[in-house]
Amino acid sequence: MDKINLYKELKDFNISFYKDWDVSKYSNFKIGGKINALIEVNKISQIIDVVKILNKYKKKYFVIGNLTNVLVKDGKLDYFFIRLKGDFEKILYNSKRVVFAGAGVSNEKLLNYMAKNELGGLTFLAGIPGTIGGAIYMNAGAYGKYIGDFINNILIIDKNGEFKILPNKNIFSYRSSIFQKNKSIVLGSEIRVYKTKKEKILSEIRNILAIRHAKHPWNAACAGSFFKNTKKFPAGMLIEDCGLKGFAVGDAAISKMHANFIINKGKAKFNDVMRLSKIVRDKVYKKFKIKLKEEVIIIK
Ligand SMILES: Cc1cc2nc3c(=O)[nH]c(=O)nc-3n(C[C@H](O)[C@H](O)[C@H](O)COP(=O)(O)OP(=O)(O)OC[C@H]3O[C@@H](n4cnc5c(N)ncnc54)[C@H](O)[C@@H]3O)c2cc1C
The missing domain is CATH 3.90.78.10 (UDP-N-acetylenolpyruvoylglucosamine reductase, C-terminal domain)
Structure with missing residues (x-):
C-alpha cells in the first residue's frame, strides 16, 4: 500500500520512474537484482521532492551515475535508485577558468567539451567510465591525480532534502569523500581548468587511453x-x-x-x-x- 501511495505521489509531481528496474542489465559488472524502481529527476526541485517523498515513506535509496563502481546484490531489492538527468547533464563555462558540470555529466562528455573549448586539467579522467557525481563521491583519479584536487564549490542536497553549496574543505580523501558517510547527493560542481591547446588535450587523452587499454581489462x-x-x-x-x-x-x-x-x-x-x-x-x-x-x- 505504501508503495502504491509513493508511486502516486511521484506521478502527481510529474516524476518519471521505472518499476522493477533490473540492475544487471545496466551495471558495468552485469550483476544485480531488481530494485523497486529507478526514478529519474531533471531539476533540483524534483530531486528535493523525491528525497522528501522517499523519506516520508522511509524508503532506502541511492543516487547512481553510470554504475561503473558498484556491486549490487541479486534478487528482489527493497530500495530505489535515483538517476540525475536533464539539468544535471549540463556543462557551463564562465570566464574565471572554472567549468560547472552537473553530476550527471559523464567524464567522457566533459572531456569532449573541454577539448572543444581548449580547457586543460582533467585528462587523467580519460577512460574512467563514470559521471562527475560518481567521480566526486569516489574521489576518482588516476596517475597521481584526483578529481578532489580540482574542485571548488559543490552543490548538494543533504539527506533531509536541503539544498547547500559546500566549499571544498575536508571533503576528499583517497578514493573517498564525506558524501560516503553523510549520504548527501551531489548535484554538480565547479571544477578548476586552464586554457591550453586542443591538440595537446587530445594527444594526452589518446596516450592515456592507449596505456589503459594495454594494462586494464x-x-x-x-x-x-x-x-x-x-x-x-x-x-x-x-x-x-x-x-x-x-x-x-x-x-x-x-x-x-x-x-x-x-x-x-x-x-x-x-x-x-x-x-x-x-x-x-x-x-x-x-x-x-x-x-x-x-x-x-x-x-x-
Ligand atoms: C574499466 C574501468 C576502469 C576504471 N578506472 C578507474 C580509475 O582509473 N580511477 C578511478 O578512480 N575509478 C576507476 N573506475 C571506477 C569508476 O569508473 C569510478 O569510480 C567512477 O567515478 C564511478 O562513477 P559512476 O558514475 O559510474 O558511479 P556509480 O558506479 O554509479 O556510483 C558509485 C557510487 O557513487 C554514488 N554516487 C554516484 N553519483 C552520485 C551523486 N550524484 N551523488 C551522490 N552519490 C553518488 C553511488 O551511490 C555509488 O555509491 C573504473 C571503472 C571501470 C569499469
Whole structure:
C-alpha cells in the first residue's frame, strides 16, 4: 500500500520512474537484482521532492551515475535508485577558468567539451567510465591525480532534502569523500581548468587511453579496481604475488591482465564475487599481513 501511495505521489509531481528496474542489465559488472524502481529527476526541485517523498515513506535509496563502481546484490531489492538527468547533464563555462558540470555529466562528455573549448586539467579522467557525481563521491583519479584536487564549490542536497553549496574543505580523501558517510547527493560542481591547446588535450587523452587499454581489462564486465591500493603497495601487485591471476569462483575471476580487477566472465552472481573477494583478502593477509579494503561500493 505504501508503495502504491509513493508511486502516486511521484506521478502527481510529474516524476518519471521505472518499476522493477533490473540492475544487471545496466551495471558495468552485469550483476544485480531488481530494485523497486529507478526514478529519474531533471531539476533540483524534483530531486528535493523525491528525497522528501522517499523519506516520508522511509524508503532506502541511492543516487547512481553510470554504475561503473558498484556491486549490487541479486534478487528482489527493497530500495530505489535515483538517476540525475536533464539539468544535471549540463556543462557551463564562465570566464574565471572554472567549468560547472552537473553530476550527471559523464567524464567522457566533459572531456569532449573541454577539448572543444581548449580547457586543460582533467585528462587523467580519460577512460574512467563514470559521471562527475560518481567521480566526486569516489574521489576518482588516476596517475597521481584526483578529481578532489580540482574542485571548488559543490552543490548538494543533504539527506533531509536541503539544498547547500559546500566549499571544498575536508571533503576528499583517497578514493573517498564525506558524501560516503553523510549520504548527501551531489548535484554538480565547479571544477578548476586552464586554457591550453586542443591538440595537446587530445594527444594526452589518446596516450592515456592507449596505456589503459594495454594494462586494464577495460571492456570486461567489472567495476574497475576492486580493492584500494595500500599506502605502500598497489593492491594488484599483492594479489598477483599470491598467484591469484585467473583464479575464479564461478564466473567471477581475477583478471589475467590486471590482478586488481574482478571480472564477470558471463553469469557471475553477487555471492561469487563476494566469495572471491574474501579469498583474495584472506590470502593477501596470510602472506603479507595487509588488510585489503574494497574500493568498489557494495550495495546489499
Ligand atoms: C574499466 C574501468 C576502469 C576504471 N578506472 C578507474 C580509475 O582509473 N580511477 C578511478 O578512480 N575509478 C576507476 N573506475 C571506477 C569508476 O569508473 C569510478 O569510480 C567512477 O567515478 C564511478 O562513477 P559512476 O558514475 O559510474 O558511479 P556509480 O558506479 O554509479 O556510483 C558509485 C557510487 O557513487 C554514488 N554516487 C554516484 N553519483 C552520485 C551523486 N550524484 N551523488 C551522490 N552519490 C553518488 C553511488 O551511490 C555509488 O555509491 C573504473 C571503472 C571501470 C569499469
